[in-house]
Amino acid sequence: MNNAEIQIQFPKRGNWQEFTLTPIYHAAGGYRPPARYTADEIPADQASAMAAVVSALVGMGEDWQAVQVWARLKEFYAPESDDPMRTAETVELTVEAVNSQGGRRIFTSRDYSEFTVASPAAVDFFKYFTKHK
Numbered sequence: 001m002n003n004a005e006i007q008i009q010f011p012k013r014g015n016w017q018e019f020t021l022t023p024i025y026h027a028a029g030g031y032r033p034p035a036r037y038t039a040d041e042i043p044a045d046q047a048s049a050m051a052a053v054v055s056a057l058v059g060m061g062e063d064w065q066a067v068q069v070w071a072r073l074k075e076f077y078a079p080e081s082d083d084p085m086r087t088a089e090t091v092e093l094t095v096e097a098v099n100s101q102g103g104r105r106i107f108t109s110r111d112y113s114e115f116t117v118a119s120p121a122a123v124d125f126f127k128y129f130t131k132h133k
Contacts, residue, residue, distance in 0.1 A: 004130035006071040008053070013065045013098060016054045023129035037129075049125030056093060056114040064097035064105065073126050074116075091122040 004025035012018055021037040042050055057066045071091050078088040093115040095107045109115040 004073065004126075006126060006129055008069040008071070010065075010067055010069075013067060016057065021050075021129065025130040043128075046125050046128055049119070049121040052117060052119060052122055053091075053093065053125075056112070056117060057095065059112060059114050060095070060097060060107070064099050064107070066095045066097050068096040070094040071126060073123065073130075088118065089123045091117045091126050093117065 004023070007022045007024065009020045009022075010016065010018065011020070017039055019039055021042070023035060053069070053071070057069065060066065071093055074090050074092045075087050076090060078086050080086050092109055095112075095115065096104065097107060098104050107115065
């Protein structure tokens with residue numbers, strides 16, 4: 001079981017270039033003190049995966065804009081004819097969004113299927129920031 005998560009805060013509604021990313025995970029001695037990364041501190045080899053997360057958020061449309069995102073690694077049952085017990089890892093997003101009237105709401109993959117990100121790059125991105133150091 002993976003108890004890790006990544007929290008991403010967007011301080012300016014609709015400005016996807018400015019964010020703070022905070023990985024939270026359980027290390028050998030307990031939960032490690034959170035490290036924080038700004039957009040400028042995301043390694044170049046991880047930038048495309050972060051862009052995939054942002055593109056999922058942009059798909060929400062203009063009525064709702066993400067202000068905070070929680071990303072968690074999930075394993076789901078994905079059978080194939082030659083491997084009926086196959087599972088796959090994905091990154092699932094839970095999104096807190098606001099609208100122009102000040103409304104606030106939580107969205108999940110039940111609301112937007114693109115909040116389940118199955119690309120290997122997204123899984124690698126999650127693991128990169130939550131690895132045990």
